[in-house]
Amino acid sequence: MINPSANGWIEKYFLELSNTFPCSATDSLSFYKNIRKTGFIYGHIVSINNNSEHTISQWDPEEVSKIALLNTLFETYYFTTKQIDKKDFIDKTVHFYEKMTPKGFGILDKLLPSSDSSRLESIIEERVQTNKDIISRNFSHIVTNAILFVDILAYRHYLFNDEIPEKYLKKTEESIISLVSLALQIKTVKTSNDDLLIKLFDASLRYTKFSKVDIQTIEQLPLDYFKDDLEKFYLLDMAGLTVWNDGILDNEESYFLHKVAQILQLSDEITRESIQDITDFITAYKSEIQYFNYSNPVKHFYEQTTSSVEFLIKRNKNRLSKEIVESKELMHLIMQSTKRDLDASEKKKVKKQLLDICKSVPSLTIFLLPGGSLLLPILIKFIPQILPSAFNENLED
Template structure:
């Protein structure tokens, strides 16, 4: 099983995907629709377009984004170069991102100097999937990973085709994205409770511009001249569509906006109509899991995200963790007691101390030893009884 949080995951990904298909897609629209079907375009990945299926159950959102990013970059490489040389792909991807690094001293570049190409790419992808929020804000945010990662894929296409990037490519594409999304939100016939979250999503995902409301009055006034290929145009249509979505419908005025945008981009009405239907179906089906369509208290966000992370860590280390617990007779007795009785202050202190001792022996659980890590222990303690054999839970007798 691949674990995108552990060193070596890229090499393992390619090892598990062997043998790679020897047929190559040359249709850009097909590439785009297959990528869109995974949710990557919308920043909410529900599947991976891979030869061998990859289960993402018990994965953290960041891990899903990392693998989705790698796979989409590789599919772009296959589309452009028409081969499966993943070693060459990795080198090309590292060289591409090196172009984005400002010249001069760079601590990350110095740190990566002696790393293997796949290790370098792992670190780069880890950085790219992050939002531009600071750590504190991120903990309380609905937006967990960057939602505009497809811009990297579009830029990678430019690099593969030309060996370089057009000057300020990211700035220009982001600027167009900001204008279209901002105008889309302004065009909506009704205010949706999700609009603020969508704004937050895009604000925290841009890297080279500041997201601000547009002063452009209508779609006819948009400057779309920088968009040269269909993939860029398809992407703009879909981003406008997700911005206009509200309560499972798109009003006539909003449809007009999308069709007019398609006309300005020389995109057929058939694609625009398909985009409207796909966006509606995707959001309707996955709305409950899409963070930016769920308005909740920031503190609840923090608790939910932290709980998810702790549970995933425990599940991945379940066998070793349980082995350590069962070797402590006193801890087992206290945990069993906690399932049906309140523990006194002294007993709680004993559980805390012994659990921290166990966490020292399991590398993945050292998060609990970091400053503030003990605040996560109640989540850990709450989850442990579910892993214990039923014999230790008197409620199941």
């Protein structure tokens, strides 16, 4: 199984991919639709193309985003060049990110590994994140970069020309945010999700700021700058995602989307498909999409955090079990806690020893972050599930 949190996961990705083709699309629309089905366009990934033997439940949201970004980059490489050359792909992709990353910004200012695949792993990790702190991440409801498809659009330009058009990334971000801003202005029914959608986009921006957008009419949108069909499909989807409201479009919203499509020189059929696909996707996955679940932030934080911690505990079950069993004092206190309430001093010892164990398991260093000790009760809750059966029987006795 690929572990996107361990070094060498890109090499393993290509090993598992073997000689299968990364995509079967023969035209831009079918290529884009295949990506859209995965949720990559909408910032909520539900599947990974060509990895049908795996389910994304094996990975946490950040790991899913890493795999999805690599997979989509490779599909774009094949779709554009018609080649399946792992080394050339990695070389080109690393060079692409070197070109697109401004001096003084981000991952490329850091000391990167010498191996190109390791460098790409580091770059992808940086690209998918908008917040590395698990505590802040859960409270802000933003897990990963919501506009990763901009990387794909720029990458396609790079593959064609060995260059990225001057100011392309800034221009694309500004156009997306201008479009989203204008769509919010014409939206008839305003909801609390609108502000969260803005925050989601704003946290994902690299080259511009949402607050600087000042577009008042659809005619002011710089949409004629975009010539590639993939760019046009994406811009239309971003507008549709913004005005979406329980699958119902009023006349003004419908006119707006069709006007955007007209300026982009897209057909009514493509516009209708875009609207329907957004409706179907959100209807199917609304309960999982973070910015639709803000009504109870405390409940949401607990559910998200519990899920993340449970995932990490299961992945490190054997090592955790061994460390806990070998700590005689900790085991004694755990057994005592089933018979009586521990006093303050004993609780402090349990907390300290659990944190010491977490230090020895790299994946569990989240407990050592500021505020991470607040997550310890979640870890304690799962301890009976990870201990050998004999110890569980002792706990019950």
